[in-house]
Amino acid sequence: MVSTEALLQHLVSGLTVGSIYAATALGLTIVYGLLKVLHIAHAAVYVIGGYAAYIAYTSTGSIVLAVAAAAVVPAVAGVVLARILYMPMLEKPRHIPLMLSIAAFLLIEELIANIFGHHPKGFHIEGVPTDPIDIGGITIRPSSLIVVPVTVLATIALWVAYNRTKMGIASQALVQDMEVAQALGVNMPFIVYVNFAIGSILAGIAGLLYAVHYGSISPYMGDVVAYKALVVIVLGGFGSIMGALVGGLILGVAEEVLTSYLGYILPREAYAFIVLILLLILRPQGLFGRAE
Amino acid sequence: MPISPGYLATLSTVVASYAIATLGLNITMGRAGQVNLGQAAFVGVGAMTSAILATRYDLPFWLCLPIAALISFAIGSLIGVVSIRLRHDFLAITTIGFNFIVIYVFLYYEVFGASYGIAGIPKPSIMGFKLRGFWYAGLSWAILGLAALLARYLDKSWMGIAFESIREDEEVSESIGISVRKFKILAFAVGAMYGGIAGSLLAHFKGYIVYSDFSFPYSIMILSMSIVGGIDTISGAIAGSLIVIMLPEIFRPLMEYRMVIYSALIILMLFLRPEGLLGRRSIVLEKVRAILVEGTRGES
Amino acid sequence: MRSISTPKLIAIIVVLAIIAVAAYAILRGGIGGPETIKIGFFAPLTGPASADGIAARTGAEIAVEILNEQGGVLGKKVELVVYDDALNPDQAIAVSHKMIEQDQVVAAVSGSYSSTTLAASSVFDEAGVPLVVAYAVNPLITKDKQFVIRVGMVAEVEGRAAGYTAVNLLGARKVAILYIDNPYGKALADNAKAKLEELGAEVVFVDKFQFATDDFSPWLNQIKSIEETKGLDVLMIFGYYQHATAVKQARELGIKAQILGAEGFDSPKFIEIAGPAAEGVIIVTDFDRDSPNPLVKEFIKRYREKRGIEPDMVAASAFDAVMVLAKAIEKAGSLDKQKIMDALRGLTDYDGVAGKILRFTPGGNAVKELTLQIVRNGEFRRYGMITEEEIIVPSE
Numbered sequence: 001m002v003s004t005e006a007l008l009q010h011l012v013s014g015l016t017v018g019s020i021y022a023a024t025a026l027g028l029t030i031v032y033g034l035l036k037v038l039h040i041a042h043a044a045v046y047v048i049g050g051y052a053a054y055i056a057y058t059s060t061g062s063i064v065l066a067v068a069a070a071a072v073v074p075a076v077a078g079v080v081l082a083r084i085l086y087m088p089m090l091e092k093p094r095h096i097p098l099m100l101s102i103a104a105f106l107l108i109e110e111l112i113a114n115i116f117g118h119h120p121k122g123f124h125i126e127g128v129p130t131d132p133i134d135i136g137g138i139t140i141r142p143s144s145l146i147v148v149p150v151t152v153l154a155t156i157a158l159w160v161a162y163n164r165t166k167m168g169i170a171s172q173a174l175v176q177d178m179e180v181a182q183a184l185g186v187n188m189p190f191i192v193y194v195n196f197a198i199g200s201i202l203a204g205i206a207g208l209l210y211a212v213h214y215g216s217i218s219p220y221m222g223d224v225v226a227y228k229a230l231v232v233i234v235l236g237g238f239g240s241i242m243g244a245l246v247g248g249l250i251l252g253v254a255e256e257v258l259t260s261y262l263g264y265i266l267p268r269e270a271y272a273f274i275v276l277i278l279l280l281i282l283r284p285q286g287l288f289g290r291a292e
Numbered sequence: 293m294p295i296s297p298g299y300l301a302t303l304s305t306v307v308a309s310y311a312i313a314t315l316g317l318n319i320t321m322g323r324a325g326q327v328n329l330g331q332a333a334f335v336g337v338g339a340m341t342s343a344i345l346a347t348r349y350d351l352p353f354w355l356c357l358p359i360a361a362l363i364s365f366a367i368g369s370l371i372g373v374v375s376i377r378l379r380h381d382f383l384a385i386t387t388i389g390f391n392f393i394v395i396y397v398f399l400y401y402e403v404f405g406a407s408y409g410i411a412g413i414p415k416p417s418i419m420g421f422k423l424r425g426f427w428y429a430g431l432s433w434a435i436l437g438l439a440a441l442l443a444r445y446l447d448k449s450w451m452g453i454a455f456e457s458i459r460e461d462e463e464v465s466e467s468i469g470i471s472v473r474k475f476k477i478l479a480f481a482v483g484a485m486y487g488g489i490a491g492s493l494l495a496h497f498k499g500y501i502v503y504s505d506f507s508f509p510y511s512i513m514i515l516s517m518s519i520v521g522g523i524d525t526i527s528g529a530i531a532g533s534l535i536v537i538m539l540p541e542i543f544r545p546l547m548e549y550r551m552v553i554y555s556a557l558i559i560l561m562l563f564l565r566p567e568g569l570l571g572r573r574s575i576v577l578e579k580v581r582a583i584l585v586e587g588t589r590g591e592s
Numbered sequence: 593m594r595s596i597s598t599p600k601l602i603a604i605i606v607v608l609a610i611i612a613v614a615a616y617a618i619l620r621g622g623i624g625g626p627e628t629i630k631i632g633f634f635a636p637l638t639g640p641a642s643a644d645g646i647a648a649r650t651g652a653e654i655a656v657e658i659l660n661e662q663g664g665v666l667g668k669k670v671e672l673v674v675y676d677d678a679l680n681p682d683q684a685i686a687v688s689h690k691m692i693e694q695d696q697v698v699a700a701v702s703g704s705y706s707s708t709t710l711a712a713s714s715v716f717d718e719a720g721v722p723l724v725v726a727y728a729v730n731p732l733i734t735k736d737k738q739f740v741i742r743v744g745m746v747a748e749v750e751g752r753a754a755g756y757t758a759v760n761l762l763g764a765r766k767v768a769i770l771y772i773d774n775p776y777g778k779a780l781a782d783n784a785k786a787k788l789e790e791l792g793a794e795v796v797f798v799d800k801f802q803f804a805t806d807d808f809s810p811w812l813n814q815i816k817s818i819e820e821t822k823g824l825d826v827l828m829i830f831g832y833y834q835h836a837t838a839v840k841q842a843r844e845l846g847i848k849a850q851i852l853g854a855e856g857f858d859s860p861k862f863i864e865i866a867g868p869a870a871e872g873v874i875i876v877t878d879f880d881r882d883s884p885n886p887l888v889k890e891f892i893k894r895y896r897e898k899r900g901i902e903p904d905m906v907a908a909s910a911f912d913a914v915m916v917l918a919k920a921i922e923k924a925g926s927l928d929k930q931k932i933m934d935a936l937r938g939l940t941d942y943d944g945v946a947g948k949i950l951r952f953t954p955g956g957n958a959v960k961e962l963t964l965q966i967v968r969n970g971e972f973r974r975y976g977m978i979t980e981e982e983i984i985v986p987s988e
Binding site: 038 | 559
């Protein structure tokens with residue numbers, strides 16, 4: 001029988017990985033709510049965040065600049081993507097922007113590989129502890145104590161922004177009914193770009209969290225996240241901020257447990273896809289979403 | 293850049309095979325309007341079927357290919373069933389998920405070679421004469437020709453009309469008596485069957501296949517062939533395959549940037565010419581038609 | 593208005609296309625000069641394994657440089673025809689066809705991993721063109737093939753050596769194995785496990801991971817749990833430098849066992865990505881940085897000059913592969929592929945950069961000395977050598 005300690009151990013690891021998924025999915029869910037586009041290229045923004053932080057940190061040695069880079073550069077990238085890819089295609093059937101997004105994701109990934117090198121780079125930030133932390137019989141990797149709180153805080157901050165600020169209410173209005181909201185004076189392009197910027201900042205930070213947790217970055221680090229963030233927003237419900245957090249954490253833990261004990265049936269990634277397809281067929285609104 | 297005859301045979305075999313796969317995608321997506329971003333999975337199903345039958349059961353190629361086509365048709369209809377309630381982006385994501393799941397199944401189970409793949413897939417032979425090199429290329433093109441004829445026949449039949457109707461508007465189609473359900477399933481089944489035939493051809497050509505040969509990037513490659521060449525025509529599928537495969541061969545430096553090219557082409561074409569160079573409503577085809585019509589009209 | 597029917601249109605386009613391409617090809621056909629000896633070379637120059645691919649290519653290039661400085665082979669200059677396989681078996685097959693049919697190489701060297709080399713080996717063997725494998729370990733690459741020979745370690749030997757090292761040199765009684773699910777990892781794990789059990793050690797955990805894995809906690813958590821309850825002496829991780837993060841994660845989770853890796857970890861990238869956790873990791877490989885062989889020192893010097901980083905096993909192996917091939921061509925005295933193959937099989941006592949090759953088995957695998965290297969102060973240094981016949985002679 002599996003001991004409680006072992007299960008708790010798995011739980012902690014799962015929550016950490018799940019937080020990275022959640023942080024990425026937060027941005028994705030905001031964007032989907034607004035434009036009804038599955039912004040796969042969001043994963044490329046995540047990679048850009050990781051690399052921006054890497055460049056900032058290795059040239060200046062400053063963690064603050066690394067964080068800033070991980071926020072600012074992706075924000076710009078996200079807004080640019082929105083402007084070029086999605087705004088002109090709002091009227092087309094929804095698989096067109098999806099294909100554009102996938103193509104853009106692959107394109108950016110390859111460009112990063114060609115410019116910065118195809119292979120992973122070691123990215124260790126001084127000051128981040130590496131010794132295991134013992135709490136009540138379970139060992140926690142120190143990066144877990146950074147990744148999980150940051151994600152939870154980001155979620156709360158986002159929720160507050162959405163429900164307590166003018167910008168947030170305006171965004172929600174656009175989600176409800178784009179035409180009516182605009183008629184009532186909401187500045188659609190501007191609000192959309194603000195949302196993209198915020199979502200992209202979150203993706204960039206998620207990219208930095210990835211580097212902190214794994215000690216490296218690679219041009220292909222977005223591959224896994226691209227599809228998993230999708231699973232998270234389907235699981236949590238499109239457009240739901242809390243859903244993104246809960247969905248991400250559930251996915252992380254489920255993967256950890258399934259891979260540990262049922263890893264011989266299919267690899268880890270397969271479980272995410274199976275969950276995705278089942279959800280799309282049976283309960284597309286996810287846990288917290290509204291049925292369309 | 294000069295191409296030697298031996299290598300030309302290799303290239304043309306690959307072009308023909310992928311043209312068949314793209315043709316399948318054109319039927320499912322271009323004609324019937326069902327998004328399919330996982331066509332490579334069906335290529336894989338056909339390839340694996342053919343490979344297993346040939347290496348484990350010593351069945352001749354002439355049996356392997358039709359069986360591979362049938363099995364792909366069956367699996368395609370399964371996806372068709374799954375697709376009934378899904379549309380557009382949700383359908384797209386599901387097909388991507390399907391692609392990934394299929395290759396993970398190939399990776400995890402020994403019968404598909406797991407991570408070692410299946411080696412020793414033999415070339416077909418007629419009365420003891422092995423078909424390799426130019427002979428195999430010729431065979432591939434012959435099968436492409438047959439596939440094209442079949443596609444044209446289906447297109448002119450009730451199936452083609454039903455597909456077009458569904459693509460335009462599913463609700464209206466249902467209301468005028470077209471079973472959307474049945475034709476969605478057929479759309480995937482037929483497209484998958486073409487994919488499977490392509491897979492079988494590729495498997496016997498390469499002699500060695502492994503799970504990663506059918507992964508999502510290959511679906512993107514086939515998609516780019518469709519979008520570039522023409523999403524809803526037979527000639528578009530052939531042109532697309534020709535262009536996407538030959539371009540990096542002729543311009544050697546492009547080799548390293550293949551993924552960049554596929555994705556850039558998709559983006560460009562979706563913006564500029566979403567129906568592809570030789571798609572049904574494309575301007576290029578109009579002009580070519582006009583020229584040829586003027587030509588064949590002669591003095592009258 | 594009479595319009596041309598679609599089938600006719602299709603036929604016309606298809607025929608035009610074929611004629612155009614064929615005409616172009618035949619009119620411009622013709623292959624390169626007979627003044628050079630063309631040796632094909634493929635490696636993962638792009639994609640996640642590119643650090644190894646580029647390293648291998650550099651090793652091969654250094655060999656070609658040295659050969660040409662000394663007058664070439666059979667009086668002609670050696671030309672390396674390089675292709676990228678992007679670690680994709682399908683692409684490996686495609687470039688193999690290209691090397692054989694288009695460039696018409698005399699022979700080729702694989703600077704790539706087992707998955708791609710396995711795919712390519714079928715093509716070369718069927719075409720009757722010699723393929724010298726630099727470092728891919730999977731046994732099927734050479735098995736039952738007439739035209740494939742391997743200068744690097746074969747999985748059976750490397751796995752056996754790992755088992756032997758764990759029990760006899762590190763005194764392990766309980767061992768865990770974590771391996772990458774591919775022809776390299778599987779082969780190593782199988783052989784290591786067999787040797788461990790033969791020597792009486794207990795294999796307390798075995799599981800596999802995929803190439804793209806970044807989070808190793810599902811397995812490491814279990815391993816940690818085993819270490820705490822049953823005890824663990826050695827953790828074998830059979831992966832590539834990309835999986836150095838597993839070592840980092842293991843140490844951060846508090847796993848204390850000695851970590852033993854194989855040639856996949858033999859790269860400066862491994863040390864870079866694992867960071868301080870790399871300290872003390874031991875690997876089974878064939879490239880001895882502390883070797884007294886002057887060729888090794890020369891190689892290291894030239895490599896550092898070219899790339900500014902330390903050389904590794906893949907570079908050393910690629911170097912040896914090219915050198916061995918050159919020697920065989922000289923010995924054969926001609927470009928006849930069968931003669932070259934025979935000459936290759938008959939080679940003995942090559943003291944190379946990636947270890948000393950004593951001879952080749954009839955199955956085409958090298959009998960060579962292995963070395964154990966340990967990470968000290970961020971560098972690989974010699975920890976020991978393995979030269980016992982019972983370990984290093986492949987069974988095929």
